[in-house]
Amino acid sequence: MEKIIECVPNISEGKNREVIDQVIENLKKTNVKILDVSMDPDHNRSVITFVGNKESVIDGAFAVAESAVKLIDLRHHKGTHPRMGAVDVIPFIPIKNTSMEECIEISKIVGKKIGEELKIPVYLYAESATKEERKSLPNIRKGEFEGFFEKIKDPNWAPDFGPSEVHPTAGVVAVGAREFLIAYNIYLGTKDVSVAEKIAKSIRESSGGLRFIQAKGMFIEEKGMAQVSMNILNYKKAPLYRVFEIVKMEAERYGVPVVESELIGLMPIRAVLESLSFYLRFPKIDENSILETKIFE
Amino acid sequence: MEKIIECVPNISEGKNREVIDQVIENLKKTNVKILDVSMDPDHNRSVITFVGNKESVIDGAFAVAESAVKLIDLRHHKGTHPRMGAVDVIPFIPIKNTSMEECIEISKIVGKKIGEELKIPVYLYAESATKEERKSLPNIRKGEFEGFFEKIKDPNWAPDFGPSEVHPTAGVVAVGAREFLIAYNIYLGTKDVSVAEKIAKSIRESSGGLRFIQAKGMFIEEKGMAQVSMNILNYKKAPLYRVFEIVKMEAERYGVPVVESELIGLMPIRAVLESLSFYLRFPKIDENSILETKIFE
Numbered sequence: 001m002e003k004i005i006e007c008v009p010n011i012s013e014g015k016n017r018e019v020i021d022q023v024i025e026n027l028k029k030t031n032v033k034i035l036d037v038s039m040d041p042d043h044n045r046s047v048i049t050f051v052g053n054k055e056s057v058i059d060g061a062f063a064v065a066e067s068a069v070k071l072i073d074l075r076h077h078k079g080t081h082p083r084m085g086a087v088d089v090i091p092f093i094p095i096k097n098t099s100m101e102e103c104i105e106i107s108k109i110v111g112k113k114i115g116e117e118l119k120i121p122v123y124l125y126a127e128s129a130t131k132e133e134r135k136s137l138p139n140i141r142k143g144e145f146e147g148f149f150e151k152i153k154d155p156n157w158a159p160d161f162g163p164s165e166v167h168p169t170a171g172v173v174a175v176g177a178r179e180f181l182i183a184y185n186i187y188l189g190t191k192d193v194s195v196a197e198k199i200a201k202s203i204r205e206s207s208g209g210l211r212f213i214q215a216k217g218m219f220i221e222e223k224g225m226a227q228v229s230m231n232i233l234n235y236k237k238a239p240l241y242r243v244f245e246i247v248k249m250e251a252e253r254y255g256v257p258v259v260e261s262e263l264i265g266l267m268p269i270r271a272v273l274e275s276l277s278f279y280l281r282f283p284k285i286d287e288n289s290i291l292e293t294k295i296f297e
Numbered sequence: 298m299e300k301i302i303e304c305v306p307n308i309s310e311g312k313n314r315e316v317i318d319q320v321i322e323n324l325k326k327t328n329v330k331i332l333d334v335s336m337d338p339d340h341n342r343s344v345i346t347f348v349g350n351k352e353s354v355i356d357g358a359f360a361v362a363e364s365a366v367k368l369i370d371l372r373h374h375k376g377t378h379p380r381m382g383a384v385d386v387i388p389f390i391p392i393k394n395t396s397m398e399e400c401i402e403i404s405k406i407v408g409k410k411i412g413e414e415l416k417i418p419v420y421l422y423a424e425s426a427t428k429e430e431r432k433s434l435p436n437i438r439k440g441e442f443e444g445f446f447e448k449i450k451d452p453n454w455a456p457d458f459g460p461s462e463v464h465p466t467a468g469v470v471a472v473g474a475r476e477f478l479i480a481y482n483i484y485l486g487t488k489d490v491s492v493a494e495k496i497a498k499s500i501r502e503s504s505g506g507l508r509f510i511q512a513k514g515m516f517i518e519e520k521g522m523a524q525v526s527m528n529i530l531n532y533k534k535a536p537l538y539r540v541f542e543i544v545k546m547e548a549e550r551y552g553v554p555v556v557e558s559e560l561i562g563l564m565p566i567r568a569v570l571e572s573l574s575f576y577l578r579f580p581k582i583d584e585n586s587i588l589e590t591k592i593f594e
């Protein structure tokens with residue numbers, strides 16, 4: 001039973017294809033399987049998704065960090081997405097035959113190695129966090145690259161690994177273990193973005209809604225519709241069907257129909273089965289009920 | 298891109314473990330991957346599920362047929378399930394990077410080989426059928442092993458391959474290509490089997506309901522509930538959600554709630570995604586949206 005761990009490093013370069021190509025070339029020398037590479041020029045940020053066993057994701061994560069530090073100079077970086085490091089964040093996600101505990105262990109091994117060998121201050125975040133206020137990535141990232149030269153002097157913000165000074169061109173990095181994140185949007189049958197904003201407010205954790213949900217209202221030009229744009233940080237505890245049904249219920253209050261769902265990136269088979277179980281009332285259904293899972297296991 | 302074809306031979310022995318063990322041992326000499334072996338003593342029948350590429354499923358299907366002919370003597374066979382051959386039926390199902398056309402071609406190769414080398418009359422059925430009345434397996438099987446010695450003399454029932462006389466101990470066999478079949482049951486909140494029977498009648502094709510649905514009403518002692526027991530012969534054209542919602546709607550007419558769904562065996566990921574799309578209004582979602590599919594592709 002092979003272990004499968006996912007790693008999704010975010011690096012602060014989303015425009016220069018050559019840089020990303022070099023990062024990927026270096027990553028390919030390790031034993032990971034690359035699932036996706038998304039460059040976002042507006043955010044000036046790229047997200048690399050790969051999987052592997054314990055040893056290979058450690059090698060892969062370090063390889064990405066090493067290339068990013070060598071190739072990216074944050075002093076010249078501009079983009080709409082907040083960032084604090086050339087390699088900004090490195091999450092590890094348990095997928096198969098592994099556990100959150102093991103991913104925490106991996107994040108610490110990688111964090112220590114990055115701190116010592118690349119001379120970058122490392123903050124353990126999410127499930128790996130050593131302090132409550134480091135669980136939230138936005139909380140760590142507050143002040144961004146430019147602000148960190150001051151922030152790091154605060155004893156509360158002493159890094160978990162690496163030097164106690166910000167790397168002059170590569171900043172700092174967050175490394176941690178977390179659950180698989182599902183990026184999930186719902187389009188509303190209205191152009192009125194204020195409806196989407198009100199619904200987002202009612203469903204997101206930060207305004208008192210569902211735990212593990214981040215949400216904001218947006219207008220999507222291309223579709224001509226308002227959208228509730230969400231991150232589901234824990235799909236086991238905040239299942240897709242519950243998010244959908246609550247958004248639908250809230251939308252009805254404004255006389256607005258829910259037009260369609262949109263998934264950005266991937267979701268695990270368990271998230272799909274959880275929602276199918278709800279609608280079709282399957283008391284037990286899991287990966288072993290799925291033909292393709294049986295074929296590839 | 299490796300082709301994946303599924304093959305699900307049914308053989309007429311469900312009590313004698315030694316016979317099944319020998320069949321499986323012989324099957325293991327081929328390059329197929331065995332997913333499941335289910336022995337049913339009441340039916341006195343076993344169902345073997347395996348997958349492989351074109352060459353290996355041809356070898357695997359022939360290996361099972363060869364063992365069954367050698368080890369099973371239908372003259373001494375009794376069971377509740379109708380049967381006409383030692384190896385009763387051999388379906389081929391397109392799973393990945395293949396087509397129904399290719400499975401039809403495979404069924405003809407295997408049928409020809411079984412007819413010529415094992416001296417068993419072979420009937421092409423389902424999508425491979427050469428006549429309308431051979432599409433339905435129950436239609437071919439009518440009269441069973443004992444009746445076939447007469448039936449085969451009718452020019453309408455001349456076999457597609459092999460000798461024009463029934464094999465004295467192994468009978469005849471149906472070989473063909475078909476869609477993946479989902480065995481799907483719905484439990485009702487009543488002990489009254491007549492409600493399940495009425496619902497079954499309203500949903501099944503043979504009584505004028507949904508195409509590709511076989512259904513009957515049953516009482517399930519173990520659960521103390523009536524059940525609508527179904528086969529979905531084409532999950533692409535008769536999706537799970539539609540079957541569930543129609544059964545639920547019909548049940549409401551009798552003031553009976555739908556308690557739970559039950560899957561027997563496996564279902565393909567596409568069947569799950571089709572239903573999720575309906576409930577969550579995903580306009581496009583497919584295997585490429587699923588993490589595990591991306592990992593194993």
